[in-house]
Amino acid sequence: MHNSNEITPFSINEIFKSGEYSIPIYQRNYAWREGQIVQLINDVNDFAISKKRQNYYIGTLVVYKRKKEDNQSYYETIDGQQRLTTLNILYAVLKNTFNLENELPNFKKTILEFENRITSSNALELAYKGKFDDFTKYNTTIKDAYQIIEKELKSLFKISDNLVNDHLLNFVNYLNNHVVILRVEVPKDTDLNHYFEIMNNRGEQLEKHEVLKSLLLSYLENIENKTEKDITKMLFTRIWDGCSQMERYIQYAFDKNHRQDIFGKNWNTLNVENFDDLLSKFREYETLEPKNENSTSNNLEPSLRSIIKNTKYSNISNNSNQETSERFNSVINFQNFLLHCLLIFKEDNEFKLDDKKLISNFEFLKSLSNELQIRFVKNFAFCILKTKFLLDNYVIKREFISNTEGWSLKKLHFYNDKSQSYIGSFGTEENESDNRNLIWLLSMFHTVAPNMMYKHWLNAALKYLYTNYSTNGIDSSSYINYLEGFAKQLVFNRFLNNNQKEYFDIIYGEKDENFDENNLNWNKLKYSTIENNLIFNYIDYLLIKSVLNDEIYDVIGLKSFVSKFEFTFRSSVEHYYPQNPKEGFDKLNYEDLHSVGNLTLISHSKNSAMNNYMPKAKKEHYKNGAIADSVKQYLMFNKYPDNSWGSKEIKAHEIEIIELLKSQLNHHA
Numbered sequence: 079m080h081n082s083n084e085i086t087p088f089s090i091n092e093i094f095k096s097g098e099y100s101i102p103i104y105q106r107n108y109a110w111r112e113g114q115i116v117q118l119i120n121d122v123n124d125f126a127i128s129k130k131r132q133n134y135y136i137g138t139l140v141v142y143k144r145k146k147e148d149n150q151s152y153y154e155t156i157d158g159q160q161r162l163t164t165l166n167i168l169y170a171v172l173k174n175t176f177n178l179e180n181e182l183p184n185f186k187k188t189i190l191e192f193e194n195r196i197t198s199s200n201a202l203e204l205a206y207k208g209k210f211d212d213f214t215k216y217n218t219t220i221k222d223a224y225q226i227i228e229k230e231l232k233s234l235f236k237i238s239d240n241l242v243n244d245h246l247l248n249f250v251n252y253l254n255n256h257v258v259i260l261r262v263e264v265p266k267d268t269d270l271n272h273y274f275e276i277m278n279n280r281g282e283q284l285e286k287h288e289v290l291k292s293l294l295l296s297y298l299e300n301i302e303n304k305t306e307k308d309i310t311k312m313l314f315t316r317i318w319d320g321c322s323q324m325e326r327y328i329q330y331a332f333d334k335n336h337r338q339d340i341f342g343k344n345w346n347t348l349n350v351e352n353f354d355d356l357l358s359k360f361r362e363y364e365t366l367e368p369k370n371e372n373s374t375s376n377n378l379e380p381s382l383r384s385i386i387k388n389t390k391y392s393n394i395s396n397n398s399n400q401e402t403s404e405r406f407n408s409v410i411n412f413q414n415f416l417l418h419c420l421l422i423f424k425e426d427n428e429f430k431l432d433d434k435k436l437i438s439n440f441e442f443l444k445s446l447s448n449e450l451q452i453r454f455v456k457n458f459a460f461c462i463l464k465t466k467f468l469l470d471n472y473v474i475k476r477e478f479i480s481n482t483e484g485w486s487l488k489k490l491h492f493y494n495d496k497s498q499s500y501i502g503s504f505g506t507e508e509n510e511s512d513n514r515n516l517i518w519l520l521s522m523f524h525t526v527a528p529n530m531m532y533k534h535w536l537n538a539a540l541k542y543l544y545t546n547y548s549t550n551g552i553d554s555s556s557y558i559n560y561l562e563g564f565a566k567q568l569v570f571n572r573f574l575n576n577n578q579k580e581y582f583d584i585i586y587g588e589k590d591e592n593f594d595e596n597n598l599n600w601n602k603l604k605y606s607t608i609e610n611n612l613i614f615n616y617i618d619y620l621l622i623k624s625v626l627n628d629e630i631y632d633v634i635g636l637k638s639f640v641s642k643f644e645f646t647f648r649s650s651v652e653h654y655y656p657q658n659p660k661e662g663f664d665k666l667n668y669e670d671l672h673s674v675g676n677l678t679l680i681s682h683s684k685n686s687a688m689n690n691y692m693p694k695a696k697k698e699h700y701k702n703g704a705i706a707d708s709v710k711q712y713l714m715f716n717k718y719p720d721n722s723w724g725s726k727e728i729k730a731h732e733i734e735i736i737e738l739l740k741s742q743l744n745h746h747a
Contacts, residue, residue: 084263090136090165091254094184096261098152099141101159101192108163108198108219112226112649115164116529119230121434126252134252137161139261152191156264166190167205167220171227172250174208176242181250225650233609236578240606286436287413291318293440294455300448310456313353313360317459321466324408324415327490328466336360337492341467345492347549348467353456356463406486407476408469414530415469416462418537422544423461427582431531461544468543471503472552473536474520484644485521487513504554512554518622519561521645522615528647534581538564541585563591566742569616573609574602574739593743600736605651605672614679614708615645620738621709633717640709648679648707654714655723656690663692670725675732678711693723710735 088096118136125134139162141153155162169185172178179185188206192198201220204210210221231237235246298314301307320331329337329345339359342349350356410418413433420439421429429439443451470490477486488500504513523535542560543552564584570593571579577597601607624630625640654676655666670676691699697715706712718727 084265086261086263087258088261089255090257090259091182091184093139093162093165093259093261094169094182094186094189097189098150099155099162099190100144100152101155101163101190101195101198103193103195105155105159107195108160108217108223110160110164110223111528113529114160115223115226116230117531118161118164119168119227119234120432120531122253122257123234123249124432125256126249131252131256133256133258136257136259139259140264141261142264143266153261153263158259161259163190163202163220164223166202167223168227168253170205170208171224171231173206175228175240176231176237176246177240178242178250181247182254222650238607285413286433287322287416290416290437290440291315293437294458297443297448297451297455300452309360310357313357314455314459317463321415321462322412324410324412325404325406327470328463329490342549343492345498346471346489347551348464348547349549350460353460356460405478407478409474409476409524410469410533410536411530414533415466418533418540419458419462419465421537422465422541423458425586427580427586431533431537433530464547465540465544468540468547472543472557473539474517474524485517487517487520503552509554512558515558516554516561518619518643518645519558519565522565522619523561523612525645525647526611526615526649528649534585535564535568538585563589565612565616565619566591566593568610569613569739570598570743573613574598574600595743603674603736605653605677608651608677611649611651611679614651614677614710617735617738618643618645618709620742621713624738625709630713633713635716636709636712639706639712643709646681646707648681650680652678652680654678654693654696654711655728656692658690660690660692666725666728670728673728673732674735675728675730678708678714680707680711 122134122136125132138158139155140157141155144152144154146152166188169182170188173182173185188202190199190202192202195217197215198217198220200214201210201216201218204214204216205220205224210216210224231246232240235243235249237243237246295311295314298307298311301310316331320326320328323331329341332340336359337345340350340356341347350359411433413436414431417429417431417433417436417439421431443454446454472487474485474487476483477488486500487503489503489505490498491501492498502510502513504510504516520535520539523539524533527533527535539561542557546552546556567579567584567590571584571590572581575597576599602609603613621630622640622643625637630636653671655671657671659665665671666676700706700715706715714723714731718731
């Protein structure tokens with residue numbers, strides 16, 4: 079047991095004067111990506127703006143106290159290094175980008191050293207200085223984190239030109255004084271290798287969705303008729319467990335004898351309209367369960383009891399296609415999927431796509447009568463069933479087949495007992511191009527939103543599908559028009575607009591295709607003011623459409639490139655003409671350097687590798703086998719003469735891009 083003085087709470091402000099910390103070699107490298115970083119910042123901000131303003135406990139920092147050669151103490155970090163490193167980077171951004179040094183009284187240096195990892199130590203020092211030079215070898219993951227934090231703080235607090243506002247100051251004040259980390263010192267005689275092994279093999283806690291499942295099932299206990307209660311709970315469990323298997327199509331959650339009843343002859347339509355409709359089909363289960371020879375009763379109850387106890391029925395069917403779980407990856411996890419369903423079901427801006435609030439979002443049920451609680455649980459169960467069916471059939475997945483992977487949009491099709499396969503969701507010959515177009519559109523949204531709580535595009539798509547689905551399916555043209563319109567709303571009524579429209583209003587409010595050009599701010603296309611990288615993907619999508627419509631035809635190989643193009647996860651905005659050119663080359667003026675005409679979206683690894691290459695060298699890199707990351711980048715490489723990229727070409731390309739965007743303002747679907 080630890081003594082009380084070995085477990086010490088520190089505010090984040092205090093942690094920077096609590097000593098020095100070392101990350102031992104047996105620890106993995108810094109590995110946090112955008113998802114974890116954005117989640118941390120948003121979690122802190124949620125508590126900062128709450129009325130109660132309680133302390134937010136960020137976790138534990140498990141350490142072992144050691145002595146240096148000069149007898150000075152330091153702490154070897156056993157657990158918590160990812161959070162501690164991120165906090166150092168976050169404070170560096172606040173100090174450098176927003177000039178908040180006075181608000182960070184104890185942040186006089188980085189307090190971390192990486193044992194035998196000089197590139198990581200270098201990166202943290204460069205982060206503290208606020209300048210990643212081209213002469214020092216450093217860990218690019220730390221630089222990536224620095225840029226992600228900059229972007230997220232500007233977006234979250236609506237900051238332009240790095241001008242600090244009250245919202246950011248409130249965040250910093252709360253971060254300093256109310257975010258608490260518990261430092262735990264392990265005893266002197268601890269076997270650190272054994273302790274570290276135990277720390278990394280801890281049992282997992284119960285997932286939030288499992289807690290929620292138990293909560294909702296408890297409300298069904300209020301059904302008075304025992305037989306009705308048993309079959310309702312059985313069906314609820316079947317739906318919930320089936321939907322939780324996000325990599326499998328929902329059809330496989332049900333016994334094969336019921337798939338055609340529920341999903342039609344070919345298994346790809348939803349033939350039930352509500353929970354009670356589905357429940358009526360499950361009353362037939364007693365005919366599927368062999369009668370107990372010793373039973374003297376033929377009523378339903380013994381059969382239901384055996385069904386509930388029998389894993390053959392209470393879990394995913396043993397007849398399910400095992401290949402499904404290995405072949406497809408969903409764009410969402412189950413906890414966030416439930417939040418999407420709740421938002422669609424309730425259409426209330428109070429519910430956010432933040433899984434830490436999953437259970438608290440359902441607290442409103444406590445104030446309802448038993449009858450209303452039961453009705454809600456049934457209706458919500460049907461909502462998640464329908465939404466999962468729509469997600470499976472009409473939202474992209476990552477498909478792995480024959481040692482290749484790519485985005486796919488497919489539905490499950492039943493031919494006979496021995497033959498089921500996956501075909502294009504809009505796979506008829508006349509709709510084949512629509513299927514491809516929808517893959518581009520959906521992946522355009524998805525690849526700029528790795529964090530689950532920012533998948534507003536998915537909520538919009540699911541809301542549209544939920545509202546417009548019928549047994550005739552979804553009309554591909556109307557679906558395309560909706561998604562294109564939604565993209566325009568984001569770009570012109572949010573990202574480029576001085577009067578930003580909220581995501582909820584765009585998705586759930588009345589459709590508005592009138593864009594007030596007087597409120598558009600084209601300066602938001604500059605490097606430091608771009609709010610969301612969807613703008614780059616949207617430009618690529620418009621370029622794809624232009625190429626396919628033969629509106630751009632004078633660039634060699636462009637049509638072939640577009641036909642094979644796939645949106646990928648790219649999150650680094652690159653300057654084609656570099657910010658810090660090599661010796662002997664001129665620096666560009668600010669306006670041209672940071673113009674959208676000089677910017678393109680690439681992966682962080684490529685941006686770090688080619689950070690200060692001149693345009694010619696970058697182009698040669700791609701000629702040597704690499705594929706351009708975007709259609710815009712392909713144009714920048716191939717539309718302009720070799721070795722000529724400078725202010726003139728940047729201005730010409732900027733005009734080209736802005737005119738392309740303006741062409742959409744009065745173009746209605």
